[in-house]
Amino acid sequence: MNKQVAAIIGGGVIGGGWAARFALNGWDVQIFDPDPQAERKVGEVMANARRSLPGMVDVALPTEGKLTFHDTIAGAVDGAVWVQESVPEQLAIKHTTLAEIQKACSPEAVIGSSTSGFKPSELQEGALRPEQIIVAHPFNPVYLLPLIEVVPTEANTAAFLDGADTILKAMGFYPLRVRKEIDAHIADRFLEAVWREALWLVKDGVATTEEIDNAIRYGFGIRWAQMGLFETYRVAGGEAGMKHFMAQFGPALKWPWTKLMDVPEFTDELVDLIAGQSDDQSGAYSIRELERIRDTNLVSMMRALKAQDWGAGALMNAQEKTLRAGSPLAARVDDLDDVSAPLLTVHRAVPLDWTDYNGHMNEAKYLQAFCDATDRFMEMIGCDAEYISAGGSYFTAETHIRHVNEALAGTVIDVRTQVLSGAGKKMHLFHEMYAGETLLATGEHFLLHVSLKTRRPSEPAPHVLSALERVATAHAALDAPAGMGRAVGQRP
Numbered sequence: 001m002n003k004q005v006a007a008i009i010g011g012g013v014i015g016g017g018w019a020a021r022f023a024l025n026g027w028d029v030q031i032f033d034p035d036p037q038a039e040r041k042v043g044e045v046m047a048n049a050r051r052s053l054p055g056m057v058d059v060a061l062p063t064e065g066k067l068t069f070h071d072t073i074a075g076a077v078d079g080a081v082w083v084q085e086s087v088p089e090q091l092a093i094k095h096t097t098l099a100e101i102q103k104a105c106s107p108e109a110v111i112g113s114s115t116s117g118f119k120p121s122e123l124q125e126g127a128l129r130p131e132q133i134i135v136a137h138p139f140n141p142v143y144l145l146p147l148i149e150v151v152p153t154e155a156n157t158a159a160f161l162d163g164a165d166t167i168l169k170a171m172g173f174y175p176l177r178v179r180k181e182i183d184a185h186i187a188d189r190f191l192e193a194v195w196r197e198a199l200w201l202v203k204d205g206v207a208t209t210e211e212i213d214n215a216i217r218y219g220f221g222i223r224w225a226q227m228g229l230f231e232t233y234r235v236a237g238g239e240a241g242m243k244h245f246m247a248q249f250g251p252a253l254k255w256p257w258t259k260l261m262d263v264p265e266f267t268d269e270l271v272d273l274i275a276g277q278s279d280d281q282s283g284a285y286s287i288r289e290l291e292r293i294r295d296t297n298l299v300s301m302m303r304a305l306k307a308q309d310w311g312a313g314a315l316m317n318a319q320e321k322t323l324r325a326g327s328p329l330a331a332r333v334d335d336l337d338d339v340s341a342p343l344l345t346v347h348r349a350v351p352l353d354w355t356d357y358n359g360h361m362n363e364a365k366y367l368q369a370f371c372d373a374t375d376r377f378m379e380m381i382g383c384d385a386e387y388i389s390a391g392g393s394y395f396t397a398e399t400h401i402r403h404v405n406e407a408l409a410g411t412v413i414d415v416r417t418q419v420l421s422g423a424g425k426k427m428h429l430f431h432e433m434y435a436g437e438t439l440l441a442t443g444e445h446f447l448l449h450v451s452l453k454t455r456r457p458s459e460p461a462p463h464v465l466s467a468l469e470r471v472a473t474a475h476a477a478l479d480a481p482a483g484m485g486r487a488v489g490q491r492p
């Protein structure tokens with residue numbers, strides 16, 4: 001099947017991030033950037049994205065698309081369904097680039113601009129087809145953060161905007177439709193206000209760049225990542241909530257807490273002061289190293305939110321549900337004509353938060369992956385959430401894991417499950433974990449069906465038992481897997 005094509009016009013920090021997001025979600029990506037270093041730079045962004053994005057959700061993303069570089073805008077936009085403009089933030093350059101794009105692209109394509117500040121009506125001025133241009137403002141790193149501010153004008157139809165939202169959501173983005181166009185949309189208004197205050201604090205010698213960053217990351221920054229501003233302040237109002245919060249802190253808005261719109265003059269002295277402090281603070285790392293530190297932290301935080309089904313984590317769960325639906329990972333044994341081969345129970349990439357000080361998947365996570373495989377197999381035979389809430393389940397009684405090869409962050413792993421025996425209360429499973437054709441590990445697990453009321457072994461419901469027996473009978477014809485029944489220390 002032909003992949004969908006995205007064109008990236010301008011492959012710098014942001015264009016490179018868009019390219020990675022599209023490619024790792026299975027799109028072919030065609031890039032135009034006049035910088036002779038663009039291919040190397042995008043390659044480095046891709047390398048960081050490959051280690052961080054694929055493992056964010058607990059199911060594999062589509063197979064990575066192809067990245068190609070083109071000498072002209074016309075070449076890059078050929079066949080593109082989405083064209084993302086990410087050239088420098090100057091209106092004249094944006095206009096010339098959008099005109100070039102429109103001369104060659106499909107009239108049906110979405111043209112998104114990454115602009116941080118220009119209004120869509122400014123971008124659409126003098127355009128051949130204003131109705132296909134919108135602001136699609138991302139956040140760095142584009143391959144990990146979900147927010148895209150979608151800012152339309154009246155020229156864009158509802159159907160066109162809904163189509164754009166659908167494409168963005170399928171890639172795990174959160175398209176936030178901005179109701180009225182304004183300079184700098186929504187989020188950059190805040191960022192600029194915070195930045196302005198921070199510049200004053202440094203200029204006035206109140207704090208260094210590092211102290212300001214500490215004030216953010218040890219306090220309100222981490223809080224904002226999960227509840228934003230208003231929900232956080234509602235809680236801060238105590239039992240009386242938002243009204244009490246506003247009564248208490250509203251008057252402070254009139255006190256001289258902030259410098260408001262007053263911008264410190266960008267003298268060489270101020271720039272040198274800030275750049276110097278920033279070098280002292282973070283100069284020991286290269287930018288790519290800082291990006292990797294940032295990505296590891298972001299993935300770990302977002303996956304923690306995923307476990308809580310909250311905020312950015314709830315978005316990831318929604319994307320995962322869509323990716324699972326219709327894949328072999330959604331099938332039940334009763335729906336399958338053929339269960340004679342080991343069954344696919346896990347298909348995912350190794351997430352960054354599964355790796356350890358040895359730079360590979362930590363041993364505890366092999367058990368996690370095999371546990372997920374067992375959960376999935378239980379679901380396949382009908383021991384699903386509904387069955388468990390009615391009081392039946394399986395408990396694991398014994399586990400044996402063999403580590404055969406290592407797996408790095410981003411590696412796609414498959415677990416295939418063979419039923420060694422399944423009768424009555426007993427279920428004996430053998431999981432094999434692969435990266436492509438390479439065996440990474442095996443897990444042998446013996447489980448007993450239990451009643452969650454008595455916490456004692458019990459007979460499974462007939463439909464669960466018959467599905468289990470069907471697979472066990474089919475798998476009885478398979479060879480015994482290598483490593484079955486091994487004890488620790490035994491020679492291969």
Ligand SMILES: NC(=O)C1=CN([C@@H]2O[C@H](COP(=O)(O)OP(=O)(O)OC[C@H]3O[C@@H](n4cnc5c(N)ncnc54)[C@H](O)[C@@H]3O)[C@@H](O)[C@H]2O)C=CC1
Pocket residue numbers: 009010011012013014015032033034035038085086087088089093097114115116117137138139140
């Ligand atoms: N850096 C950031 O934090 C964010 C930037 N943005 C927006 O994204 C856009 C791009 O910004 P960055 O990626 O940061 O800049 P950048 O300087 O990293 O990249 C711009 C790229 O455009 C290329 N370029 C220059 N003229 C071009 C042309 N005529 N045609 C095609 N490519 C051309 C340059 O070679 C460069 O690779 C801007 O509109 C900016 O406001 C949006 C969100 C965040």
Ligand SMILES: C[N+](C)(C)CC(=O)CC(=O)[O-]
Pocket residue numbers: 116138139140188191
């Ligand atoms: C600094 N900036 C205005 C370019 C920032 C953005 O537009 C969004 C971001 O990623 O912070």
